[in-house]
Amino acid sequence: MSGFAYVVHEGKARKTTLREALHEQANLSWTHLTTNDGRAKAWLGGEARLGPFVLESLTAVETRPRCDAVGDGAVINLRGLSSEAMGSSDPLASIRIYAQGGHVFSVTRKPLNAIDPVRKQVEAGEILDPGDLIAAISQAITEELDPVVADLGDTLDDCEEQIAGKQVFQLRRSVNQTRTQAIGYRRFLNPQRAALERLAALPGEWLRDDDRLHLNAAADRAARMAEELESIRERAAVMHETLTDLRAEQIDQRSLMIAIVAMVFLPLTFLTGLLGMNVEGIPFAHASWAFWGVVGVCVAMAVAIAGYFVRRHWFEP
Template identity: 65%
Template sequence: MSGFGFRITDGKAARIDVQDALGCTADLVWVHLSTTAEHAQTWLRDEAKLLDYVVDALTATETRPRCEAVGEGAFLNLRGRSKEELDTSDLLASVRIWAVKGRVFSVTRKPLIAVAEVEKMVERGEVRDPGDLIAAFATAITADLDPDVATLGDELDDCEEQLDANRVFELRRAVSKVRVAAIGYKRFLSPQRAALEKLAALPGDWLADDDRLHLAAAADRAARMAEELESIRERAALIHETLTDMRAEQIDSRSLIISIAAMVFLPLTFLTGLYGMNVKGLPYAEEPWAFDAIAAACVLIAVGVVAYFTMRHWFRR
Protein backbone atom coordinates (compact mmCIF):
# COMPACT_ATOMS: atom_id res chain seq x y z
CA MET A 1 0.00 0.00 0.00
CA SER A 2 1.57 3.30 -1.11
CA GLY A 3 1.00 6.63 0.52
CA PHE A 4 2.48 9.30 2.75
CA GLY A 5 1.71 11.32 5.84
CA PHE A 6 2.31 14.80 7.23
CA ARG A 7 2.39 16.10 10.78
CA ILE A 8 1.71 19.82 11.01
CA THR A 9 2.32 21.85 14.17
CA ASP A 10 2.29 25.68 14.26
CA GLY A 11 2.33 25.73 10.47
CA LYS A 12 5.46 23.60 10.25
CA ALA A 13 5.06 20.36 8.31
CA ALA A 14 7.07 17.17 8.72
CA ARG A 15 6.70 14.16 6.46
CA ILE A 16 6.02 10.93 8.35
CA ASP A 17 5.31 7.29 7.57
CA VAL A 18 1.70 6.21 7.17
CA GLN A 19 1.96 3.78 10.10
CA ASP A 20 3.49 6.43 12.37
CA ALA A 21 0.71 8.89 11.59
CA LEU A 22 -1.86 7.04 13.68
CA GLY A 23 -0.15 7.77 16.99
CA CYS A 24 0.84 11.37 16.25
CA THR A 25 -0.49 14.37 18.13
CA ALA A 26 -0.37 17.63 16.20
CA ASP A 27 -2.53 20.49 14.95
CA LEU A 28 -3.12 18.40 11.83
CA VAL A 29 -2.18 14.87 10.77
CA TRP A 30 -2.75 14.15 7.10
CA VAL A 31 -2.63 10.59 5.77
CA HIS A 32 -2.88 10.08 2.03
CA LEU A 33 -3.24 6.64 0.44
CA SER A 34 -2.71 6.08 -3.26
CA THR A 35 -3.78 2.53 -3.92
CA THR A 36 -6.33 0.19 -5.44
CA ALA A 37 -5.36 -2.72 -3.19
CA GLU A 38 -8.05 -4.33 -1.07
CA HIS A 39 -5.87 -4.29 2.06
CA ALA A 40 -6.27 -0.47 2.13
CA GLN A 41 -9.83 -1.08 3.29
CA THR A 42 -8.56 -3.39 6.04
CA TRP A 43 -5.96 -0.85 7.15
CA LEU A 44 -8.48 1.99 7.34
CA ARG A 45 -10.90 -0.14 9.34
CA ASP A 46 -8.56 -2.09 11.63
CA GLU A 47 -5.60 0.27 12.04
CA ALA A 48 -7.14 3.73 11.59
CA LYS A 49 -10.38 2.63 13.33
CA LEU A 50 -12.63 4.48 10.91
CA LEU A 51 -16.34 3.76 10.69
CA ASP A 52 -17.40 1.12 8.18
CA TYR A 53 -19.46 3.69 6.27
CA VAL A 54 -16.46 6.01 5.98
CA VAL A 55 -14.15 3.15 4.93
CA ASP A 56 -16.58 2.04 2.23
CA ALA A 57 -16.88 5.62 0.97
CA LEU A 58 -13.09 6.08 0.88
CA THR A 59 -12.48 2.86 -1.05
CA ALA A 60 -15.54 2.73 -3.33
CA THR A 61 -14.90 1.95 -6.99
CA GLU A 62 -17.56 4.21 -8.48
CA THR A 63 -17.84 7.71 -7.04
CA ARG A 64 -19.28 11.10 -7.80
CA PRO A 65 -18.65 14.48 -6.12
CA ARG A 66 -20.60 14.73 -2.87
CA CYS A 67 -20.33 15.88 0.72
CA GLU A 68 -21.84 14.28 3.82
CA ALA A 69 -21.58 15.14 7.48
CA VAL A 70 -20.86 12.08 9.62
CA GLY A 71 -20.68 12.65 13.35
CA GLU A 72 -18.15 15.36 14.15
CA GLY A 73 -16.48 15.06 10.74
CA ALA A 74 -17.32 15.18 7.08
CA PHE A 75 -16.76 13.02 4.02
CA LEU A 76 -15.98 14.79 0.75
CA ASN A 77 -15.44 13.39 -2.71
CA LEU A 78 -13.91 15.63 -5.39
CA ARG A 79 -12.91 15.07 -9.01
CA GLY A 80 -9.83 16.43 -10.77
CA ARG A 81 -7.46 15.79 -13.64
CA SER A 82 -5.19 12.76 -13.49
CA LYS A 83 -1.64 12.23 -14.68
CA GLU A 84 -2.85 9.12 -16.49
CA GLU A 85 -5.01 9.09 -19.61
CA LEU A 86 -8.48 8.06 -18.52
CA ASP A 87 -11.46 6.67 -20.39
CA THR A 88 -13.45 9.25 -22.39
CA SER A 89 -16.56 8.39 -20.36
CA ASP A 90 -14.76 9.20 -17.07
CA LEU A 91 -12.27 11.99 -17.72
CA LEU A 92 -11.62 12.99 -14.10
CA ALA A 93 -10.07 10.99 -11.27
CA SER A 94 -11.45 11.16 -7.72
CA VAL A 95 -10.01 12.01 -4.34
CA ARG A 96 -12.01 10.85 -1.30
CA ILE A 97 -11.46 12.82 1.89
CA TRP A 98 -12.50 12.13 5.47
CA ALA A 99 -11.88 15.04 7.83
CA VAL A 100 -12.35 15.58 11.54
CA LYS A 101 -10.74 18.06 13.88
CA GLY A 102 -6.97 17.52 13.77
CA ARG A 103 -6.97 14.63 11.29
CA VAL A 104 -7.58 14.08 7.56
CA PHE A 105 -7.54 10.85 5.54
CA SER A 106 -7.50 11.04 1.73
CA VAL A 107 -7.53 8.23 -0.82
CA THR A 108 -6.93 8.24 -4.59
CA ARG A 109 -7.13 5.30 -6.98
CA LYS A 110 -5.56 7.22 -9.89
CA PRO A 111 -2.67 9.70 -9.58
CA LEU A 112 -4.29 13.12 -9.14
CA ILE A 113 -2.38 16.20 -10.34
CA ALA A 114 -3.79 18.31 -7.50
CA VAL A 115 -2.24 16.05 -4.82
CA ALA A 116 1.29 17.17 -5.74
CA GLU A 117 0.23 20.83 -5.53
CA VAL A 118 -1.37 20.30 -2.13
CA GLU A 119 1.84 18.63 -0.91
CA LYS A 120 3.79 21.73 -1.93
CA MET A 121 1.33 23.98 -0.10
CA VAL A 122 1.69 21.84 3.05
CA GLU A 123 5.49 21.97 2.85
CA ARG A 124 5.38 25.75 2.39
CA GLY A 125 3.41 26.10 5.62
CA GLU A 126 0.18 27.28 3.97
CA VAL A 127 -1.89 24.51 5.61
CA ARG A 128 -2.50 24.55 9.37
CA ASP A 129 -5.75 22.65 9.95
CA PRO A 130 -8.21 20.30 8.19
CA GLY A 131 -10.17 23.22 6.77
CA ASP A 132 -7.02 24.62 5.15
CA LEU A 133 -6.21 21.21 3.66
CA ILE A 134 -9.65 20.69 2.13
CA ALA A 135 -9.66 24.25 0.83
CA ALA A 136 -6.23 23.58 -0.68
CA PHE A 137 -7.59 20.50 -2.45
CA ALA A 138 -10.60 22.40 -3.80
CA THR A 139 -8.45 25.32 -4.94
CA ALA A 140 -5.79 23.12 -6.57
CA ILE A 141 -8.37 21.03 -8.45
CA THR A 142 -10.29 24.02 -9.82
CA ALA A 143 -7.07 25.89 -10.69
CA ASP A 144 -5.83 22.85 -12.61
CA LEU A 145 -9.13 22.37 -14.46
CA ASP A 146 -9.64 26.02 -15.41
CA PRO A 147 -6.97 26.16 -18.17
CA ASP A 148 -8.24 22.87 -19.60
CA VAL A 149 -11.77 24.26 -19.88
CA ALA A 150 -10.39 27.43 -21.48
CA THR A 151 -8.49 25.29 -24.00
CA LEU A 152 -11.73 23.56 -25.01
CA GLY A 153 -13.25 26.97 -25.72
CA ASP A 154 -10.20 28.00 -27.78
CA GLU A 155 -10.39 24.80 -29.83
CA LEU A 156 -14.04 25.50 -30.55
CA ASP A 157 -13.16 29.08 -31.59
CA ASP A 158 -10.63 27.66 -34.07
CA CYS A 159 -13.29 25.34 -35.49
CA GLU A 160 -15.68 28.27 -35.96
CA GLU A 161 -13.01 30.27 -37.80
CA GLN A 162 -12.21 27.33 -40.11
CA LEU A 163 -15.78 26.50 -41.15
CA ASP A 164 -15.53 25.18 -44.69
CA ALA A 165 -17.71 22.73 -46.62
CA ASN A 166 -14.56 21.04 -47.92
CA ARG A 167 -13.35 20.28 -44.37
CA VAL A 168 -16.60 18.97 -42.94
CA PHE A 169 -15.34 15.57 -41.81
CA GLU A 170 -12.17 16.95 -40.23
CA LEU A 171 -14.04 19.68 -38.36
CA ARG A 172 -16.75 17.28 -37.25
CA ARG A 173 -14.15 15.09 -35.55
CA ALA A 174 -12.61 18.11 -33.80
CA VAL A 175 -15.99 19.44 -32.65
CA SER A 176 -17.12 16.01 -31.45
CA LYS A 177 -13.92 15.64 -29.42
CA VAL A 178 -14.49 19.00 -27.72
CA ARG A 179 -18.15 18.23 -27.09
CA VAL A 180 -17.40 14.85 -25.49
CA ALA A 181 -14.78 16.42 -23.21
CA ALA A 182 -17.15 19.23 -22.21
CA ILE A 183 -19.92 16.77 -21.36
CA GLY A 184 -17.48 14.61 -19.38
CA TYR A 185 -16.21 17.57 -17.33
CA LYS A 186 -19.63 19.09 -16.72
CA ARG A 187 -20.91 15.74 -15.47
CA PHE A 188 -18.71 16.15 -12.38
CA LEU A 189 -18.30 19.92 -12.01
CA SER A 190 -21.97 20.63 -11.33
CA PRO A 191 -22.26 18.21 -8.36
CA GLN A 192 -18.75 19.26 -7.24
CA ARG A 193 -19.95 22.83 -6.83
CA ALA A 194 -22.88 21.60 -4.75
CA ALA A 195 -20.55 19.46 -2.59
CA LEU A 196 -18.22 22.40 -1.87
CA GLU A 197 -21.14 24.68 -1.04
CA LYS A 198 -22.58 22.07 1.31
CA LEU A 199 -19.22 21.62 3.05
CA ALA A 200 -18.80 25.39 3.47
CA ALA A 201 -22.21 25.52 5.18
CA LEU A 202 -21.59 22.60 7.59
CA PRO A 203 -21.44 23.46 11.30
CA GLY A 204 -18.27 22.66 13.21
CA ASP A 205 -15.33 24.46 14.76
CA TRP A 206 -12.79 22.60 12.60
CA LEU A 207 -13.80 24.78 9.64
CA ALA A 208 -12.67 28.37 10.17
CA ASP A 209 -14.28 31.38 8.52
CA ASP A 210 -11.42 31.80 6.05
CA ASP A 211 -11.74 28.12 5.12
CA ARG A 212 -15.41 28.60 4.36
CA LEU A 213 -14.57 31.61 2.19
CA HIS A 214 -11.98 29.59 0.25
CA LEU A 215 -14.48 26.75 -0.23
CA ALA A 216 -17.12 29.21 -1.42
CA ALA A 217 -14.62 30.71 -3.87
CA ALA A 218 -13.75 27.24 -5.19
CA ALA A 219 -17.46 26.44 -5.53
CA ASP A 220 -18.03 29.67 -7.43
CA ARG A 221 -15.14 28.85 -9.74
CA ALA A 222 -16.55 25.37 -10.33
CA ALA A 223 -19.95 26.94 -11.12
CA ARG A 224 -18.35 29.30 -13.62
CA MET A 225 -16.54 26.40 -15.32
CA ALA A 226 -19.78 24.39 -15.43
CA GLU A 227 -21.52 27.32 -17.12
CA GLU A 228 -18.64 27.66 -19.58
CA LEU A 229 -18.81 23.94 -20.36
CA GLU A 230 -22.55 24.18 -20.97
CA SER A 231 -21.89 27.07 -23.35
CA ILE A 232 -19.19 25.02 -25.12
CA ARG A 233 -21.56 22.07 -25.44
CA GLU A 234 -24.29 24.25 -26.98
CA ARG A 235 -21.83 25.96 -29.32
CA ALA A 236 -20.47 22.58 -30.40
CA ALA A 237 -24.00 21.42 -31.20
CA LEU A 238 -24.63 24.56 -33.29
CA ILE A 239 -21.34 24.15 -35.16
CA HIS A 240 -22.19 20.51 -35.84
CA GLU A 241 -25.57 21.56 -37.25
CA THR A 242 -23.87 24.24 -39.36
CA LEU A 243 -21.42 21.69 -40.76
CA THR A 244 -24.32 19.36 -41.55
CA ASP A 245 -26.13 22.19 -43.37
CA MET A 246 -22.98 23.13 -45.30
CA ARG A 247 -22.51 19.52 -46.34
CA ALA A 248 -26.14 19.29 -47.42
CA GLU A 249 -25.83 22.51 -49.45
CA GLN A 250 -22.66 21.17 -51.07
CA ILE A 251 -24.43 17.94 -52.02
CA ASP A 252 -27.44 19.88 -53.33
CA SER A 253 -25.18 22.09 -55.42
CA ARG A 254 -23.39 19.13 -56.95
CA SER A 255 -26.68 17.34 -57.53
CA LEU A 256 -27.98 20.43 -59.36
CA ILE A 257 -24.96 20.46 -61.67
CA ILE A 258 -25.42 16.77 -62.41
CA SER A 259 -29.14 17.31 -63.08
CA ILE A 260 -28.45 20.22 -65.46
CA ALA A 261 -25.87 18.17 -67.32
CA ALA A 262 -28.36 15.33 -67.60
CA MET A 263 -31.06 17.72 -68.90
CA VAL A 264 -28.66 19.10 -71.51
CA PHE A 265 -27.66 15.70 -72.82
CA LEU A 266 -31.08 14.03 -72.54
CA PRO A 267 -32.51 15.36 -75.87
CA LEU A 268 -29.12 14.94 -77.52
CA THR A 269 -28.98 11.33 -76.41
CA PHE A 270 -32.48 10.75 -77.75
CA LEU A 271 -31.63 12.30 -81.12
CA THR A 272 -28.30 10.52 -81.57
CA GLY A 273 -29.79 7.26 -80.33
CA LEU A 274 -32.66 7.55 -82.78
CA TYR A 275 -30.41 8.10 -85.77
CA GLY A 276 -27.95 5.55 -84.51
CA MET A 277 -30.40 2.69 -85.05
CA ASN A 278 -29.40 0.28 -87.77
CA VAL A 279 -32.80 0.26 -89.53
CA LYS A 280 -34.08 1.52 -92.85
CA GLY A 281 -36.60 4.28 -93.30
CA LEU A 282 -34.99 7.01 -91.17
CA PRO A 283 -35.74 10.47 -92.66
CA TYR A 284 -32.87 11.92 -94.71
CA ALA A 285 -30.67 8.94 -93.85
CA GLU A 286 -29.37 8.81 -97.42
CA GLU A 287 -28.77 12.54 -97.80
CA PRO A 288 -25.09 13.66 -97.77
CA TRP A 289 -25.84 16.66 -95.57
CA ALA A 290 -27.78 14.65 -92.94
CA PHE A 291 -24.85 14.24 -90.54
CA ASP A 292 -24.06 17.98 -90.59
CA ALA A 293 -27.71 18.80 -90.02
CA ILE A 294 -28.02 16.44 -87.04
CA ALA A 295 -24.77 17.77 -85.50
CA ALA A 296 -25.98 21.36 -85.93
CA ALA A 297 -29.35 20.44 -84.41
CA CYS A 298 -27.59 18.91 -81.38
CA VAL A 299 -25.54 22.08 -80.88
CA LEU A 300 -28.61 24.30 -81.15
CA ILE A 301 -30.57 22.13 -78.68
CA ALA A 302 -27.68 22.16 -76.18
CA VAL A 303 -27.27 25.95 -76.47
CA GLY A 304 -31.02 26.42 -76.11
CA VAL A 305 -31.23 24.28 -72.95
CA VAL A 306 -28.24 26.05 -71.35
CA ALA A 307 -29.70 29.46 -72.25
CA TYR A 308 -33.03 28.47 -70.69
CA PHE A 309 -31.38 27.38 -67.45
CA THR A 310 -29.30 30.56 -67.39
CA MET A 311 -32.39 32.75 -67.77
CA ARG A 312 -34.05 30.85 -64.92
CA HIS A 313 -30.89 31.35 -62.78
CA TRP A 314 -30.47 27.62 -62.18
CA PHE A 315 -26.68 27.99 -62.24
CA ARG A 316 -26.68 30.14 -59.08
CA ARG A 317 -25.59 28.31 -55.94
Protein backbone atom coordinates (compact mmCIF):
# COMPACT_ATOMS: atom_id res chain seq x y z
CA MET A 1 0.00 0.00 0.00
CA SER A 2 1.39 3.42 -0.97
CA GLY A 3 0.17 6.92 -0.39
CA PHE A 4 0.83 10.27 1.20
CA ALA A 5 -0.77 12.66 3.66
CA TYR A 6 -0.83 16.41 4.18
CA VAL A 7 -1.99 18.54 7.08
CA VAL A 8 -2.91 22.18 6.51
CA HIS A 9 -3.20 24.45 9.53
CA GLU A 10 -3.51 28.24 9.44
CA GLY A 11 -2.49 28.37 5.80
CA LYS A 12 0.63 26.22 6.19
CA ALA A 13 0.88 22.74 4.67
CA ARG A 14 2.98 19.97 6.14
CA LYS A 15 3.56 16.49 4.78
CA THR A 16 3.07 13.77 7.37
CA THR A 17 2.44 10.04 7.76
CA LEU A 18 -0.90 8.36 7.12
CA ARG A 19 -1.32 7.47 10.80
CA GLU A 20 -0.48 10.94 12.10
CA ALA A 21 -2.86 12.59 9.65
CA LEU A 22 -5.77 10.74 11.27
CA HIS A 23 -5.25 12.41 14.64
CA GLU A 24 -4.16 15.91 13.60
CA GLN A 25 -6.48 18.79 14.51
CA ALA A 26 -6.20 21.05 11.49
CA ASN A 27 -8.19 22.94 8.88
CA LEU A 28 -7.45 20.17 6.38
CA SER A 29 -6.10 16.66 6.75
CA TRP A 30 -5.71 14.96 3.36
CA THR A 31 -4.90 11.24 3.20
CA HIS A 32 -4.40 9.75 -0.27
CA LEU A 33 -3.87 6.06 -1.08
CA THR A 34 -2.66 4.74 -4.44
CA THR A 35 -3.37 1.05 -4.42
CA ASN A 36 -5.60 -1.76 -5.59
CA ASP A 37 -4.85 -4.36 -2.93
CA GLY A 38 -6.68 -5.44 0.22
CA ARG A 39 -4.34 -3.59 2.60
CA ALA A 40 -5.94 -0.25 1.70
CA LYS A 41 -9.37 -1.61 2.57
CA ALA A 42 -8.06 -3.02 5.85
CA TRP A 43 -6.38 0.29 6.76
CA LEU A 44 -9.41 2.41 5.88
CA GLY A 45 -11.76 0.15 7.80
CA GLY A 46 -9.34 -0.40 10.68
CA GLU A 47 -7.17 2.58 11.58
CA ALA A 48 -9.29 5.16 9.75
CA ARG A 49 -12.53 3.62 11.08
CA LEU A 50 -14.62 4.44 8.07
CA GLY A 51 -18.13 3.03 7.81
CA PRO A 52 -19.06 0.12 5.52
CA PHE A 53 -20.76 2.29 2.88
CA VAL A 54 -17.83 4.71 2.68
CA LEU A 55 -15.32 1.85 2.69
CA GLU A 56 -17.08 0.09 -0.18
CA SER A 57 -17.32 3.34 -2.17
CA LEU A 58 -13.59 4.04 -1.77
CA THR A 59 -12.38 0.54 -2.67
CA ALA A 60 -14.92 -0.70 -5.26
CA VAL A 61 -13.39 -2.23 -8.39
CA GLU A 62 -15.85 -0.60 -10.80
CA THR A 63 -17.07 2.95 -10.26
CA ARG A 64 -18.82 5.72 -12.11
CA PRO A 65 -18.91 9.43 -11.27
CA ARG A 66 -21.32 10.04 -8.40
CA CYS A 67 -21.90 12.09 -5.29
CA ASP A 68 -23.70 10.84 -2.17
CA ALA A 69 -24.25 12.62 1.10
CA VAL A 70 -23.07 10.60 4.10
CA GLY A 71 -24.01 12.26 7.37
CA ASP A 72 -22.44 15.70 7.38
CA GLY A 73 -19.90 14.61 4.74
CA ALA A 74 -19.98 13.27 1.20
CA VAL A 75 -18.61 10.51 -1.03
CA ILE A 76 -17.50 11.69 -4.46
CA ASN A 77 -16.25 9.60 -7.37
CA LEU A 78 -14.65 11.41 -10.32
CA ARG A 79 -12.83 10.37 -13.50
CA GLY A 80 -9.74 11.89 -15.11
CA LEU A 81 -6.83 11.16 -17.42
CA SER A 82 -4.12 8.72 -16.38
CA SER A 83 -0.47 8.34 -17.33
CA GLU A 84 -1.06 4.60 -17.81
CA ALA A 85 -2.58 3.12 -20.95
CA MET A 86 -6.32 2.69 -20.52
CA GLY A 87 -8.84 0.62 -22.45
CA SER A 88 -10.99 2.22 -25.15
CA SER A 89 -14.18 1.43 -23.21
CA ASP A 90 -12.75 2.76 -19.92
CA PRO A 91 -10.33 5.56 -20.89
CA LEU A 92 -10.43 7.54 -17.63
CA ALA A 93 -8.98 6.65 -14.24
CA SER A 94 -11.11 7.04 -11.13
CA ILE A 95 -10.54 8.90 -7.89
CA ARG A 96 -12.80 8.11 -4.92
CA ILE A 97 -13.07 10.80 -2.25
CA TYR A 98 -14.68 10.93 1.18
CA ALA A 99 -14.83 14.34 2.88
CA GLN A 100 -16.06 15.00 6.40
CA GLY A 101 -15.24 17.96 8.58
CA GLY A 102 -11.58 18.72 8.10
CA HIS A 103 -10.63 15.25 6.84
CA VAL A 104 -10.43 14.12 3.21
CA PHE A 105 -9.67 10.52 2.20
CA SER A 106 -8.96 9.79 -1.46
CA VAL A 107 -8.12 6.54 -3.23
CA THR A 108 -6.94 5.86 -6.81
CA ARG A 109 -6.34 2.46 -8.38
CA LYS A 110 -4.56 3.95 -11.41
CA PRO A 111 -2.25 7.00 -11.44
CA LEU A 112 -4.33 10.16 -11.88
CA ASN A 113 -2.62 13.06 -13.64
CA ALA A 114 -4.59 15.66 -11.69
CA ILE A 115 -3.05 14.62 -8.35
CA ASP A 116 0.41 16.13 -8.92
CA PRO A 117 -0.74 19.71 -9.68
CA VAL A 118 -3.12 19.57 -6.71
CA ARG A 119 -0.28 18.44 -4.42
CA LYS A 120 1.77 21.43 -5.60
CA GLN A 121 -1.14 23.73 -4.76
CA VAL A 122 -1.37 22.21 -1.29
CA GLU A 123 2.36 22.62 -0.71
CA ALA A 124 2.18 26.23 -1.94
CA GLY A 125 -0.51 27.03 0.62
CA GLU A 126 -3.23 27.67 -1.98
CA ILE A 127 -5.58 25.01 -0.55
CA LEU A 128 -6.87 25.66 2.94
CA ASP A 129 -9.82 23.32 3.56
CA PRO A 130 -11.65 20.25 2.17
CA GLY A 131 -13.81 22.37 -0.12
CA ASP A 132 -10.73 23.95 -1.69
CA LEU A 133 -9.16 20.52 -2.18
CA ILE A 134 -12.15 18.89 -3.89
CA ALA A 135 -12.73 21.96 -6.06
CA ALA A 136 -9.05 21.93 -7.07
CA ILE A 137 -9.18 18.24 -8.01
CA SER A 138 -12.36 18.81 -10.05
CA GLN A 139 -10.86 21.79 -11.86
CA ALA A 140 -7.57 19.97 -12.56
CA ILE A 141 -9.47 17.05 -14.09
CA THR A 142 -11.68 19.19 -16.33
CA GLU A 143 -8.83 21.50 -17.40
CA GLU A 144 -6.77 18.51 -18.54
CA LEU A 145 -9.67 16.90 -20.38
CA ASP A 146 -10.71 20.05 -22.23
CA PRO A 147 -7.84 20.13 -24.78
CA VAL A 148 -8.15 16.36 -25.32
CA VAL A 149 -11.79 16.78 -26.34
CA ALA A 150 -10.84 19.75 -28.54
CA ASP A 151 -8.18 17.60 -30.26
CA LEU A 152 -10.84 15.01 -31.11
CA GLY A 153 -12.85 17.72 -32.84
CA ASP A 154 -9.75 18.91 -34.73
CA THR A 155 -9.07 15.34 -35.86
CA LEU A 156 -12.56 15.13 -37.35
CA ASP A 157 -12.06 18.51 -39.07
CA ASP A 158 -8.91 17.15 -40.73
CA CYS A 159 -10.77 14.00 -41.79
CA GLU A 160 -13.57 16.07 -43.32
CA GLU A 161 -11.02 18.03 -45.38
CA GLN A 162 -9.50 14.80 -46.65
CA ILE A 163 -12.94 13.49 -47.57
CA ALA A 164 -13.56 16.66 -49.55
CA GLY A 165 -10.34 15.91 -51.43
CA LYS A 166 -11.51 12.32 -52.10
CA GLN A 167 -8.73 10.93 -49.89
CA VAL A 168 -10.83 8.07 -48.63
CA PHE A 169 -8.25 5.44 -47.79
CA GLN A 170 -6.84 5.31 -44.22
CA LEU A 171 -9.62 7.63 -43.02
CA ARG A 172 -12.01 4.98 -41.77
CA ARG A 173 -9.60 3.85 -39.06
CA SER A 174 -8.97 7.41 -37.88
CA VAL A 175 -12.69 8.21 -37.79
CA ASN A 176 -13.49 4.99 -35.93
CA GLN A 177 -10.77 5.65 -33.33
CA THR A 178 -12.03 9.19 -32.76
CA ARG A 179 -15.60 7.97 -32.40
CA THR A 180 -14.57 5.26 -29.93
CA GLN A 181 -12.63 7.75 -27.81
CA ALA A 182 -15.54 10.19 -27.81
CA ILE A 183 -17.96 7.49 -26.67
CA GLY A 184 -15.58 6.41 -23.89
CA TYR A 185 -15.10 9.94 -22.55
CA ARG A 186 -18.78 10.84 -22.84
CA ARG A 187 -19.71 7.76 -20.82
CA PHE A 188 -18.15 9.37 -17.73
CA LEU A 189 -18.48 13.10 -18.37
CA ASN A 190 -22.27 13.20 -18.22
CA PRO A 191 -22.53 11.56 -14.76
CA GLN A 192 -19.47 13.55 -13.64
CA ARG A 193 -21.31 16.79 -14.42
CA ALA A 194 -24.29 15.59 -12.39
CA ALA A 195 -22.02 14.55 -9.50
CA LEU A 196 -20.31 17.95 -9.37
CA GLU A 197 -23.64 19.78 -9.49
CA ARG A 198 -25.00 17.65 -6.67
CA LEU A 199 -21.84 18.18 -4.62
CA ALA A 200 -22.09 21.95 -5.06
CA ALA A 201 -25.67 21.83 -3.78
CA LEU A 202 -24.92 19.74 -0.67
CA PRO A 203 -25.38 21.46 2.69
CA GLY A 204 -22.35 21.59 4.94
CA GLU A 205 -19.99 24.10 6.47
CA TRP A 206 -16.95 22.41 4.90
CA LEU A 207 -18.10 23.74 1.51
CA ARG A 208 -17.81 27.50 1.28
CA ASP A 209 -19.51 29.73 -1.30
CA ASP A 210 -16.36 30.10 -3.41
CA ASP A 211 -15.92 26.29 -3.38
CA ARG A 212 -19.47 25.89 -4.68
CA LEU A 213 -18.77 28.42 -7.44
CA HIS A 214 -15.65 26.49 -8.49
CA LEU A 215 -17.54 23.20 -8.44
CA ASN A 216 -20.34 24.68 -10.55
CA ALA A 217 -17.74 26.01 -12.99
CA ALA A 218 -16.17 22.54 -13.25
CA ALA A 219 -19.64 21.02 -13.75
CA ASP A 220 -20.42 23.54 -16.50
CA ARG A 221 -17.13 22.71 -18.20
CA ALA A 222 -17.88 18.99 -17.98
CA ALA A 223 -21.34 19.62 -19.48
CA ARG A 224 -19.81 21.57 -22.37
CA MET A 225 -17.29 18.78 -23.02
CA ALA A 226 -20.10 16.18 -22.92
CA GLU A 227 -22.04 18.19 -25.51
CA GLU A 228 -18.93 18.49 -27.67
CA LEU A 229 -18.34 14.74 -27.42
CA GLU A 230 -21.93 14.05 -28.44
CA SER A 231 -21.41 16.30 -31.47
CA ILE A 232 -18.15 14.50 -32.29
CA ARG A 233 -19.88 11.13 -32.01
CA GLU A 234 -22.65 12.19 -34.39
CA ARG A 235 -20.21 13.77 -36.84
CA ALA A 236 -18.07 10.64 -36.80
CA ALA A 237 -21.14 8.50 -37.53
CA VAL A 238 -22.06 10.71 -40.51
CA MET A 239 -18.46 10.64 -41.76
CA HIS A 240 -18.36 6.86 -41.45
CA GLU A 241 -21.48 6.61 -43.61
CA THR A 242 -19.97 9.05 -46.12
CA LEU A 243 -16.75 7.04 -46.30
CA THR A 244 -18.73 3.85 -46.82
CA ASP A 245 -20.67 5.48 -49.67
CA LEU A 246 -17.49 6.84 -51.27
CA ARG A 247 -15.81 3.46 -50.98
CA ALA A 248 -18.81 1.76 -52.59
CA GLU A 249 -18.83 4.42 -55.34
CA GLN A 250 -15.13 3.84 -56.06
CA ILE A 251 -15.67 0.10 -56.23
CA ASP A 252 -18.63 0.62 -58.60
CA GLN A 253 -16.56 2.89 -60.87
CA ARG A 254 -13.70 0.42 -61.02
CA SER A 255 -16.05 -2.48 -61.60
CA LEU A 256 -17.61 -0.48 -64.46
CA MET A 257 -14.20 0.15 -66.03
CA ILE A 258 -13.36 -3.55 -65.79
CA ALA A 259 -16.70 -4.42 -67.37
CA ILE A 260 -16.15 -1.95 -70.23
CA VAL A 261 -12.67 -3.28 -70.94
CA ALA A 262 -14.02 -6.84 -70.87
CA MET A 263 -16.84 -5.91 -73.28
CA VAL A 264 -14.35 -4.24 -75.64
CA PHE A 265 -12.11 -7.28 -75.76
CA LEU A 266 -14.83 -9.91 -75.72
CA PRO A 267 -15.65 -9.73 -79.48
CA LEU A 268 -11.95 -9.34 -80.28
CA THR A 269 -11.21 -12.49 -78.28
CA PHE A 270 -13.98 -14.31 -80.14
CA LEU A 271 -12.62 -13.21 -83.53
CA THR A 272 -9.00 -14.11 -82.79
CA GLY A 273 -10.06 -17.40 -81.24
CA LEU A 274 -12.14 -18.24 -84.31
CA LEU A 275 -9.31 -17.46 -86.70
CA GLY A 276 -6.78 -19.26 -84.52
CA MET A 277 -8.47 -22.68 -84.85
CA ASN A 278 -6.18 -25.37 -86.23
CA VAL A 279 -8.56 -26.53 -88.99
CA GLU A 280 -8.58 -26.37 -92.75
CA GLY A 281 -10.58 -23.75 -94.63
CA ILE A 282 -9.77 -20.58 -92.70
CA PRO A 283 -10.07 -17.70 -95.19
CA PHE A 284 -6.87 -15.94 -96.28
CA ALA A 285 -4.77 -18.28 -94.18
CA HIS A 286 -1.89 -18.08 -96.68
CA ALA A 287 -2.28 -14.46 -97.76
CA SER A 288 0.68 -12.18 -96.91
CA TRP A 289 -1.58 -9.32 -95.79
CA ALA A 290 -3.94 -11.48 -93.68
CA PHE A 291 -2.29 -10.77 -90.30
CA TRP A 292 -2.36 -7.00 -90.67
CA GLY A 293 -5.85 -7.22 -92.05
CA VAL A 294 -7.07 -9.01 -88.92
CA VAL A 295 -5.23 -6.45 -86.75
CA GLY A 296 -6.97 -3.62 -88.61
CA VAL A 297 -10.37 -5.24 -88.18
CA CYS A 298 -9.73 -5.68 -84.44
CA VAL A 299 -8.67 -2.04 -84.05
CA ALA A 300 -11.76 -0.88 -85.94
CA MET A 301 -14.01 -3.03 -83.78
CA ALA A 302 -12.36 -1.77 -80.56
CA VAL A 303 -12.74 1.87 -81.65
CA ALA A 304 -16.37 1.33 -82.62
CA ILE A 305 -17.26 -0.37 -79.32
CA ALA A 306 -15.40 2.29 -77.29
CA GLY A 307 -17.15 5.03 -79.24
CA TYR A 308 -20.50 3.45 -78.45
CA PHE A 309 -19.75 3.49 -74.73
CA VAL A 310 -18.58 7.11 -74.94
CA ARG A 311 -21.85 8.15 -76.60
CA ARG A 312 -23.75 6.30 -73.88
CA HIS A 313 -21.72 8.23 -71.21
CA TRP A 314 -20.46 5.07 -69.57
CA PHE A 315 -17.07 6.64 -68.87
CA GLU A 316 -18.48 9.53 -66.85
CA PRO A 317 -18.03 9.27 -63.03
